[in-house]
Amino acid sequence: xxxxxxxxxxxxxxxxxxxxxxxxxxxxxxxxxxxxxxxxxxxxxxxxxxxxxxxxxxxxxxxxxxxxxxxxxxxxxxxxxxxxxxxxxxxxxxxxxxxxxxxxxxxxxxxxxxxxxxxxxxxxxxxxxxxxxxxxxxxxxxxxxxxxxxxxxxxxxxxxxxxxxxxxxxxxxxxxxxxxxxxxxxxxxxxxxxxxxxxxxxxxxxxxxxxxxxxxxxxxxxxxxxxxxxxxxxxxxxxxxxxxxxxxxxxxxxxxxxxxxxxxxxxxxxxxxxxxxxxxxxxxxxxxxxxxxxxxxxxxxxxxxxxxxxxxxxxxxxxxx
Ligand code: 13P
Numbered sequence: 001x002x003x004x005x006x007x008x009x010x011x012x013x014x015x016x017x018x019x020x021x022x023x024x025x026x027x028x029x030x031x032x033x034x035x036x037x038x039x040x041x042x043x044x045x046x047x048x049x050x051x052x053x054x055x056x057x058x059x060x061x062x063x064x065x066x067x068x069x070x071x072x073x074x075x076x077x078x079x080x081x082x083x084x085x086x087x088x089x090x091x092x093x094x095x096x097x098x099x100x101x102x103x104x105x106x107x108x109x110x111x112x113x114x115x116x117x118x119x120x121x122x123x124x125x126x127x128x129x130x131x132x133x134x135x136x137x138x139x140x141x142x143x144x145x146x147x148x149x150x151x152x153x154x155x156x157x158x159x160x161x162x163x164x165x166x167x168x169x170x171x172x173x174x175x176x177x178x179x180x181x182x183x184x185x186x187x188x189x190x191x192x193x194x195x196x197x198x199x200x201x202x203x204x205x206x207x208x209x210x211x212x213x214x215x216x217x218x219x220x221x222x223x224x225x226x227x228x229x230x231x232x233x234x235x236x237x238x239x240x241x242x243x244x245x246x247x248x249x250x251x252x253x254x255x256x257x258x259x260x261x262x263x264x265x266x267x268x269x270x271x272x273x274x275x276x277x278x279x280x281x282x283x284x285x286x287x288x289x290x291x292x293x294x295x296x297x298x299x300x301x302x303x304x305x306x307x308x309x310x311x312x313x314x315x316x317x318x319x320x321x
Contacts, residue, residue, distance in 0.1 A: 004203025007120045007161045010080060011205050012244025012276035016062040016315050020282035021051055022084040037295030045070055054304040060315035065123050082121035083114045098140040101126050101147055111158035121161035124151045128186055130174045141189050149193030156200055165207040166190055170251040172214035176221045180211045180233045187237035201241040207280050209250050210260055223263035231267055244276035249284030257284035258313050262320035285310045
């Protein structure tokens with residue numbers, strides 16, 4: 001338990017964040033296609049080498065989530081390696097195209113193997129879509145929460161810190177109030193499942209969505225409203241014993257994700273809250289970097305500069321006055 005706590009605390013080191021670089025090949029397909037880059041194992045490895053080889057990355061990044069395809073690619077000294085252990089999604093029968101996360105069957109074997117290879121933590125991603133009053137349904141929330149509880153308990157048995165992700169998807173036209181209501185329901189179910197499964201909460205890291213209006217909502221709340229809704233929702237539903245909260249970016253632009261994180265830090269200085277707060281971003285660290293790279297060796301250093309800049313501004317977001 002001491003070791004789990006030590007890892008979890010390190011992952012949310014103040015002034016640093018977590019890099020999500022575990023996009024599955026099918027998710028990189030459209031991004032690579034737009035750049036005219038072939039999407040194969042070699043190009044994906046080259047791209048990840050660009051990220052991990054960035055000089056100075058360890059100043060701003062405490063941990064990196066890797067994809068199994070590139071797990072052998074060593075992240076830098078001082079950056080803890082973690083691994084995605086879910087096997088994607090399937091449709092949950094009896095719902096309107098809602099999903100459950102797959103991978104529990106092989107999880108013990110995977111954990112044993114990745115732990116031997118040096119992994120320190122794991123990720124498992126449940127996703128919840130807001131569609132009017134239809135979804136997320138009670139059954140999708142409770143089934144996914146149950147799976148997260150099993151996943152977390154198994155990972156901890158192998159000395160791996162489970163990231164507790166709860167991804168209320170940004171696609172939709174919902175209001176921030178709806179997002180707050182749904183996020184609270186999801187978080188409450190997940191943390192009650194962790195309790196049932198006797199998960200050691202000081203040895204996990206939370207990775208929720210920020211509380212936002214949907215991507216196609218008519219009006220967008222300002223950053224201070226986002227910060228207030230986000231922290232109020234988390235204070236209502238995430239136990240104080242969890243050491244840290246590392247937000248996912250969820251399809252926000254790079255600028256939005258940074259501005260919102262700064263606003264959350266600003267608000268957190270006024271509200272009493274028990275956790276370290278930081279980022280666990282994928283797209284919001286990599287978008288400009290990818291655009292700059294375009295698959296060309298001569299662009300690698302320029303792309304690294306862009307990537308490091310995004311890591312830095314998010315890592316320093318806690319200094320927002
Ligand atoms: P985004 O920040 O791109 O949402 O990715 C984070 C992540 O790991 C989602 O599971």
